[in-house]
Amino acid sequence: MKKQxxxxxxxxxxxxxxxxxxxxxxxxxxxxxxxxxxxxxxxxSENEEGTDGEQAEAGGDFSAAxxxxxxxxxxxxxxxxxxxxxxxxxENNGLxxxxxxxxxxxxxxxxxxxxxxxxxxxNFNLIYGIGxxxxxxxxxxxxxxxxxxFAIVDDVVEQPNVASITFKEHxxxxxxxxxxxxxxxxxxxxxxxxIESDLIKKFETGFRAGAKSVNPNIxxxxxxxxxxxxPDKGKIIASNMYGQGIDVIYHASGATGNGVFAQAxxxxxxxxxxxxxxxxxxxxxxxxxxxxxxxxxLTSMVxxxxxxxxxxxxxxxxxxxxxxxxxxxxxxxxGVGVARSNKEALTxxxxxxxxxxxEKIVNGDLKVPSTRDDLETYINSL
Amino acid sequence: xxxxxxxQSIIPPAMxxxxxxxxxxxxxxFSERSGVxxxxxxxxxxxxxxxxxxxxxxxxxxxxxxTPWISILVAMVISSVFSIVHAVASVSFRAxxxxxxxxxxxxxxxxGVFLTKQWYGKxxxxxxxxxxxxxxxxxxxxxxxxxxxxxxxxxLTSYLAIALAxxxxxxxxxxxxxxxxxxxxxxxxxADTNGIxxxxxxxxxxxxxxxxxxxGGSVFALTIALNFSSSTIVGQGFMSLAAVIFGKWHPxxxxxxxxxxxxxxxxxxxxxxxxxxxxxxxxYLLIAPYVLTILALAGxxxxxxxxxxxxxxxxxxxx
Numbered sequence: 001m002k003k004q005x006x007x008x009x010x011x012x013x014x015x016x017x018x019x020x021x022x023x024x025x026x027x028x029x030x031x032x033x034x035x036x037x038x039x040x041x042x043x044x045s046e047n048e049e050g051t052d053g054e055q056a057e058a059g060g061d062f063s064a065a066x067x068x069x070x071x072x073x074x075x076x077x078x079x080x081x082x083x084x085x086x087x088x089x090x091e092n093n094g095l096x097x098x099x100x101x102x103x104x105x106x107x108x109x110x111x112x113x114x115x116x117x118x119x120x121x122x123n124f125n126l127i128y129g130i131g132x133x134x135x136x137x138x139x140x141x142x143x144x145x146x147x148x149x150f151a152i153v154d155d156v157v158e159q160p161n162v163a164s165i166t167f168k169e170h171x172x173x174x175x176x177x178x179x180x181x182x183x184x185x186x187x188x189x190x191x192x193x194x195i196e197s198d199l200i201k202k203f204e205t206g207f208r209a210g211a212k213s214v215n216p217n218i219x220x221x222x223x224x225x226x227x228x229x230x231p232d233k234g235k236i237i238a239s240n241m242y243g244q245g246i247d248v249i250y251h252a253s254g255a256t257g258n259g260v261f262a263q264a265x266x267x268x269x270x271x272x273x274x275x276x277x278x279x280x281x282x283x284x285x286x287x288x289x290x291x292x293x294x295x296x297x298l299t300s301m302v303x304x305x306x307x308x309x310x311x312x313x314x315x316x317x318x319x320x321x322x323x324x325x326x327x328x329x330x331x332x333x334x335g336v337g338v339a340r341s342n343k344e345a346l347t348x349x350x351x352x353x354x355x356x357x358x359e360k361i362v363n364g365d366l367k368v369p370s371t372r373d374d375l376e377t378y379i380n381s382l
Numbered sequence: 383x384x385x386x387x388x389x390q391s392i393i394p395p396a397m398x399x400x401x402x403x404x405x406x407x408x409x410x411x412f413s414e415r416s417g418v419x420x421x422x423x424x425x426x427x428x429x430x431x432x433x434x435x436x437x438x439x440x441x442x443x444x445x446x447x448x449t450p451w452i453s454i455l456v457a458m459v460i461s462s463v464f465s466i467v468h469a470v471a472s473v474s475f476r477a478x479x480x481x482x483x484x485x486x487x488x489x490x491x492x493x494g495v496f497l498t499k500q501w502y503g504k505x506x507x508x509x510x511x512x513x514x515x516x517x518x519x520x521x522x523x524x525x526x527x528x529x530x531x532x533x534x535x536x537x538l539t540s541y542l543a544i545a546l547a548x549x550x551x552x553x554x555x556x557x558x559x560x561x562x563x564x565x566x567x568x569x570x571x572x573a574d575t576n577g578i579x580x581x582x583x584x585x586x587x588x589x590x591x592x593x594x595x596x597x598g599g600s601v602f603a604l605t606i607a608l609n610f611s612s613s614t615i616v617g618q619g620f621m622s623l624a625a626v627i628f629g630k631w632h633p634x635x636x637x638x639x640x641x642x643x644x645x646x647x648x649x650x651x652x653x654x655x656x657x658x659x660x661x662x663x664x665x666y667l668l669i670a671p672y673v674l675t676i677l678a679l680a681g682x683x684x685x686x687x688x689x690x691x692x693x694x695x696x697x698x699x700x701x
Contacts, residue, residue, distance in 0.1 A: 070612075074504040223651065226668065229613035231606050236395040236651045243391050255613040262513065262608050269515045270535075288509055 062317045064089065065102040066128035066309070067115040067137075073103055077283050078305055082130045082153060085306030089313045112137035120145050126316045128153065128309060138162060149321050151312050153305060154199075160324045165308045167329050169199070170206030170370040171361055172301040172336030173250070176279050177210020178357050179299050179338060180248040181218055182350045185275050189220045190241040192260055194228040194253035198371075203252035203281070203301070205375040206368055214353065216382050221246060225256045234259030242267055242276055248298060250279040257281065261288045264296040277345065284339035299346060300339040307334050332362050386527060392648045393531050394516075397540040400644030402427070402602035404543035406622035407629065407636035408550045409594030414631055415554060416587030417567035417691040421483030422468050423595050424619025425490035429464050430599025432494035433457040435610040436501070438510040449512035454539075454600040461596020462589045464490070469588035473581055476695035487619070495612045506611035514539055514605045539601045546594075547637035554633060563587055567689035570696040580696045598622065624675040631689060643671040 066086055068079040083103055090101035102124070104115035112134050119127050120141065127148060129138040132155035142150045142159045149161050156164040180189050189211055193200045204222055211218050221241055225233040234256035241249055242263060249264070251257035257280070264276045268291055278289055280300030289297030308329045315321055329335020338354060340346055360366040369375040406423050413420040434457040442449050467489070471482040498507055519533035554560035565573040566583040574580050599615055607614045621643060628642075629635025650667035653659040659667070 072499070072505045074499075076504055076506070227616075229616045231608075231614070232399050232602070232618070233647065233651070235606050236399060236648055239395045240391055240648075240652050255607075255611065258509075258607050258609065261509070262606055265513075265608075266516050270517075290509075 062093075062126075063095065063100050063102075063124045064126040064128070064313045064316070065104065065119045065122070065124040066130055067104045067112060067119065067134060068106050069112075069131035069133045070106055070108060071131070073105060078153070078303075079130050081283065081303075081305040082128065082309045085309030086128070086313065088306065089310045093317065109133065113141065116141040116150075120148050125149060126151065126313060126321070128312075130305070131155075149316055149323060151309075153308070156326055158324070162324065163312055163322045164326045165305075165312060165329065166326060167303050167308070167335050168202075168331070168368070168370075169252075169301070169303070169336060170202040170209075170368045171331045172303070172338060173203045173206030173252075174210035174213075174361065174368045175331075175338045175354050175358060176250055176299060176301045177207040177212075178214055178353055179346065179350050180207070180250060180277070180279060181211040181214035182353050183277060183298055183345070184218070184248050186245045186247050187215065187218050188244065188246040189218060190238075190246040190249040191220060191222045192234060192237050192241075192249055192251040192253050192257065193222070193224040194256055195226060196224040200224075200252050201372060202370045203250075205370055205372055207250050209369050209375055209378050210357070212379050212382060213357065216379070225253055228254035228256055230256045231259035231262065235263050238263035247275040248277040248279065250281075250301075252281045252301075257285075258288070261285075261296070264289070265291045268294065268296050280339070284341055286339065286341040289342075295342050295345070297342055297345075299342060302337050302339050304329070304335050304337065330361075331358055386530070388652070389531055391652055392645065394535045395651070396641065396644035396648040398516075398537050398605055398644075399647050400640045401537065401540040401543040401605070402598040402618060403622045403625055403640035403643060404547055404598075404637050405601060406595050406598030406619060407625040407640050408547060408633055409591035409598070410623055410626035411550065411554070411629075411631055411633050411636050412563070412587045412594070413591035414626060414692055415567045415689055416563050416584045417570060417689055417694065417696070418469070418472055418584050418588050419479040419483065419693040420468070420588070420591050421480050421623070422465070422486030422490075422619075423483075423591070423622050424615065424617070425483075425487035426461050426465055426592050426595025427599030427602065427619045427622075428487075428490040428494050428615045429461045430454075430457040430596030431603035431607070431614050432490075432497070432599075432610050433460045433596065434600025434603045435507055435510055436497075438512055438604065439507060442510065442512045445512075447512070450514050450604050453512075453604060454597055457596045457600035458593040459596075461599070462593040465588050465592025465595070466585075468592075469585045472695065473584045473588070476697065479693050479695070491612065494610065498610060507609045509608045510604065513608050514601075537605050539605060543601075544637065547633050550633035564689070566696075567691055570691050570694075574696070574698065580698075584696075595619070595622075621671075624672065627688075628671075628675045630687070639675075642674075646670045 064086060066082055071077060071079045073079050073083050086101050095101050104119055106112055106115055116127060116137055127150050129152045131153060135152060135155045135157060138150050138152045139157045142162045146161055151163040151165055153165045191204050191207055193204055208220050211220055223237045225237060234253060238249055238260040249260055251260045260278055264278045267274055267276045276296055277298040278296050279298050282303050284302055285300045286295060286297045289295045361368060369378040406427055410420055410423050434453045437456045438449055438453040445452050468482050468486050471477040472479040514537050516535045516537055523529045523533040562578045563583055566578060566580050570580045602618060603610060603614060625636050625639035625643060628639035646667055650664050653662060653664060653667055
């Protein structure tokens, strides 16, 4: 009797799980179908124009695909941006979705290998792994399939058939630092990092260098939360920083930054005249800062994964695939930049200062430090 | 920084950090006192956070300023219903309570993320327009020193958490219902002999823990995270569980433990600016709560004694 009950419970749970997972996949297809339709229409019109012209031919039989990390195609961040780049590449070259360009969604870390292998078997010429989480998987699959080209975003894989796409986050952060230094009234700025790694230190050093370039007397408080998913710690840090009179905080800390936004909005709500600003990261976080009619998001340091993805795909199509190279997308290639959606907060002074410094960096007159040692030298040279 | 300034920058953050943990830990106390281990607190918080955010986004325009309060009520009800899964499995079907709790954790996160994708078409929801905001408590905020420390820039939910801890203590230790609930967790057979319905008591206790877990999750979401994604609740439920144990399965103990965790977090952040603490590496302050929990479990800080029948399904008539 006891055993039977156990069995029944087990069966019920299993059935529940199966129903859920069944819903999952069918819905997934459903939503894909939806987007297919849209893109299909766009493609169709594109193709109609294309058949008369030369575009349809230009693509030839080149095809590119990408594997998302667990964030998914609609994460409003990396994966979405990469997919937009791939879509725009496909549309510009008259490729058809599914056969010409496609994506594979990863539900968990275990899916990376199988997704990459599936796309290899479908004979895509170029396959992207989006995000550093796919590093090992791309490394393995690229070693097994030397004929296929791969690209990894935000990390480096040393294989002759892999292009490593990285960004000069320090250059974008430098401009964020300039904006912050122009906006602050207390001459105190804050930086909230996720995990203290070389990557996040690039954000930190760029930001500090930018702020010090505008005003060498500015103080910058640097704190690391130790996690990218701890909004509670982000909020404590922000509460402490704003309490000390810091009025602009740049966060490079993923979901931990939600706590920074929460604290800034809370202060703004209670005291609308107080000067509190947040600088977002990776994508334009203007939406996150909205409170009533105002917005606490000063600007955001934006990584243009779409630009990088499209460029590498184009190179590969033209037979110039940068295999084995480490590509760095900076201000010069529009790979990084600062958002300008908060028109009210970004006065003309600030915009022109940003433009001025950007020009210096693009010209090569100024080399933005990317490590703390370089930063030391840079600050001393000011 | 003067001493009072230091306190002023430690206490309010510690309070908003601790509030969700207090709610959830109280839930854990109720469940475990009745003899049902509740590893599923994390999942119940996820459910609460999800429901709180979704309700807030959907009905924000309708209810205006009252939205966050209604959101946490709805989150309590739905999490309570959700926790019945755990009760059915572990009380009626006598499944392993730890396994069933883990199932709750997976199910809640999966369901939350899945439904977010279904309803909003992306991996995370938008930020809510009607979160909780801090307030200065009227009159009390003007008390010299104390007012600054305890009644300025506070969330009402933090006071609610502390008040509920006392209510929980009163219910568990001063009412017949509480006595029955505890007796079911200590010696269910004796309780049964005295005419207490063991199963009913355990069902009620698990549902109370569901409601409180949901309350904790939704308060976390509406004061700190402001949106829902897979990384909204990561480990807070387990911290609450640690608070239950550190607090020796007592409502006030659990509250104290949660407040202590908040204080440690808050201290670790501002330690660089405090004279005595600036020489202590931040990592020691960060791990302090967990080390102390392990010490408590190992019996160094008094005996941490779990309810005797905790984790054992009751089988009527067996000896």
